Amino acid sequence: MLAKSLAEKVRKFVDELIIPNEPQLNNDRSSTFHIHSELISQARSAGLWGLFYPLSYGGKIASLEDYLLIAEQEGRTEFSAAIFGSDTVVDAHMLAKFGSKAILKNFLEPMISGQAIPSYGMTEPERSGSIPALITTSASLANGSWLINGRKWFVSNIDRATFTTVLARTAGENAALDNSLSMIIVPADTPGFRIERKISIMGSNLSQGEISFSNVTVPEQNLLGTCGSGTYLMSQRLGMGRLLRSMNWLGLAQRCMDLMGARIHSDRAKTALLADKQLVRQHFVNVYEAIASARELIRVAARHIDAQCASDIEINVAKLAASRALCIASDSAIQLYGAEGISDLTPLASISRIARASRILDGTAEALISSTGRRLIHFYKENDGYQFI
Numbered sequence: 115m116l117a118k119s120l121a122e123k124v125r126k127f128v129d130e131l132i133i134p135n136e137p138q139l140n141n142d143r144s145s146t147f148h149i150h151s152e153l154i155s156q157a158r159s160a161g162l163w164g165l166f167y168p169l170s171y172g173g174k175i176a177s178l179e180d181y182l183l184i185a186e187q188e189g190r191t192e193f194s195a196a197i198f199g200s201d202t203v204v205d206a207h208m209l210a211k212f213g214s215k216a217i218l219k220n221f222l223e224p225m226i227s228g229q230a231i232p233s234y235g236m237t238e239p240e241r242s243g244s245i246p247a248l249i250t251t252s253a254s255l256a257n258g259s260w261l262i263n264g265r266k267w268f269v270s271n272i273d274r275a276t277f278t279t280v281l282a283r284t285a286g287e288n289a290a291l292d293n294s295l296s297m298i299i300v301p302a303d304t305p306g307f308r309i310e311r312k313i314s315i316m317g318s319n320l321s322q323g324e325i326s327f328s329n330v331t332v333p334e335q336n337l338l339g340t341c342g343s344g345t346y347l348m349s350q351r352l353g354m355g356r357l358l359r360s361m362n363w364l365g366l367a368q369r370c371m372d373l374m375g376a377r378i379h380s381d382r383a384k385t386a387l388l389a390d391k392q393l394v395r396q397h398f399v400n401v402y403e404a405i406a407s408a409r410e411l412i413r414v415a416a417r418h419i420d421a422q423c424a425s426d427i428e429i430n431v432a433k434l435a436a437s438r439a440l441c442i443a444s445d446s447a448i449q450l451y452g453a454e455g456i457s458d459l460t461p462l463a464s465i466s467r468i469a470r471a472s473r474i475l476d477g478t479a480e481a482l483i484s485s486t487g488r489r490l491i492h493f494y495k496e497n498d499g500y501q502f503i
Contacts, residue, residue, distance in 0.1 A: 117180040124162055124198070125187040131156060132191050136461060139193045153197045154228070164199040164226065168210040171226045178354065179416040182361045186409075189365025191461075192468060200362075201271070204355045205232040205279065212339040212347060221277055221299055233275035233302075235266030235325060236348065246281075246345050247291055251327065253282035253298055255334060255341075260298050262330040265310070272312055272323030277301045280327070281344050295344030299336040306330035316467040353419055353429050356476050360412050360436035363472055364405055366465050367436075367443035371401050373462065377450045388450065397446040404439035411435045427489055430482045437472040437479060444469040 131153060132139075139146050157163045166181040167173035175181045188194045195201035202225055209222040224230035241248045251264025262282055269278065278300050285294035300307060310324040339347050374397065378389050388394050411432040418424035444466045448455035455462045473479040493500060 115180075117175055117183045120162070120165060120174065121183040121187045123160065124165075124184055125190065127157065127160060127162060128187060128190045128194055132194055132197060136191060136193065140464070150196060154199075157197050157199075158228075162198055163228075164203075164206070166200065166203045167206045167226060171206065171210060171222070173206075177416075177420045178357065179413055179420055182357070182412060182416055185358050185361040186365045186368070189362030190369045192366070192464065195362070199228070200358070202232055203358060204351055205234070207354065208279070208338065208347065208351055211350075212343075214335055214337070216333075216335040217299060217338065224276075230276045231271055231274050233269050233271040233278045234351070235269045235278050235280045237266065237268050239265055239267045239324065246295060246348065249281060249283050249295060251280065251282045253280075253284050253296060255284070258334045259331050260334060260336065262298065262300065262306075262327045262332070265324065265326045267324035268313065268322050269325050271321050272309060272325070273319075273321050275302055278307075278325065279338060281348060284341055284344075292345050293342035295348075296341050297338040297344050297347050298332065299338060300327070300330060300332050304330050304332060315471050318464065318467055320471075349426075352476070353415075353424055353426075356429055356433045357412055357416050357419065359472075359476055360408070360433050363436045363440040363468075364408055364412070366468060367401070367405050367408075367440045370440075370443035370447040370462065370465060371398070371405065373460070374398065374401070374447050374450050377447075383450075394450065397449065401439075401443045401446050404435075404442045408432065408435035408439040427486055430477070430486045433476060434479060434482055434486075437469075440465075440469040440472055 135149055135153070138149055154163070161174075164172055165174050165184055166178075169176055175184065185200065188198050188200050206222065206225065209217055209225070213222060221230060221232070225232060235251075238249065238251060241250070251262065251266065253260045253262045255261075262280065264282065266278075266280065269275075280298050280300055281295055282298055283294055284296040306328040307330055308326045308328065310326050312319070312323040314320075315322060377383050378394070383389070411428075412435075415424055415428040415432040418428055444462060448462050448466060451460060451462060454460060456466075457463065490500070
């Protein structure tokens with residue numbers, strides 16, 4: 115199976131080339147540019163770059179379900195996304211599927227070759243999360259150009275993006291929500307485009323930030339999809355994005371489990387007889403159960419996305435399970451490592467920050483639980499029983 119073979123190669127690359135460089139990669143990106151560039155070059159030479167890009171643009175894996183095996187291994191380190199090009203996978207699929215010929219030429223093709231880097235602007239300051247109805251960034255069409263004004267924050271790849279896909283309101287406040295938002299691509303060097311600030315996540319630089327648009331003008335052809343299709347495009351993007359990030363989280367969870375195993379069989383742990391302690395055994399069982407359960411939930415949701423019949427219930431529950439698995443794994447590993455686990459002597463402190471952030475990014479756990487629970491309860495208004503098919 116091609117996906118399994120590639121997953122094994124990715125794991126070897128991560129373990130032998132990326133993880134040993136983590137202490138250096140953990141510094142500011144500007145000071146580690148050479149290391150990043152070298153690792154990217156090696157990934158390309160090994161045929162491991164952009165594995166889930168559209169097949170017509172050099173991708174090697176056709177289905178999301180198959181790619182999850184690879185995403186899991188890429189996720190064993192937080193630094194692999196940029197090195198393997200997997201942080202641009204969602205944008206590649208969105209542009210390939212919904213982009214005009216001009217978008218394919220001006221943005222997708224340069225991105226595939228590594229000459230352009232995307233970002234995505236959806237949420238806004240002073241607003242409640244990512245609720246589409248509250249979007250105020252506006253875009254109006256006149257004389258063949260879009261005029262954009264507004265602000266976005268928690269924008270990805272803020273420190274290196276060459277263009278941003280912006281979710282903006284293109285219809286009046288009284289228009290139906292399903293027809294009032296659109297996605298427009300804005301090059302980062304466009305006059306009026308400004309990076310307001312970088313935003314650290316729990317003390318770490320995860321390339322998030324705030325940007326503003328002041329009378330930004332871009333060609334009409336930079337519209338992604340059709341005018342008014344922004345809500346639909348957002349749902350398409352979120353579904354794939356949540357599952358890919360979830361499988362990356364499971365890669366980190368598996369690494370925590372591996373670190374637990376290494377700790378148990380170390381000389382220090384043998385002296386403390388950790389392997390004989392019931393709570394230690396319980397930690398291992400809890401971590402294994404959480405990872406195995408989340409993997410299957412993610413696969414089911416991915417299979418339905420591939421068949422174009424996925425539901426928000428499947429995707430949201432898979433994301434919740436993956437986040438929970440990473441939190442359980444990182445907490446359990448830190449317990450076994452003690453004070454060393456919360457120091458910078460191991461990667462566990464950094465993984466723990468990512469675990470905590472996983473309950474917030476791509477939809478807060480509480481919001482997903484509330485919306486998913488509401489849908490499940492509503493289901494029983496018209497049905498006698500739920501079938502897990």
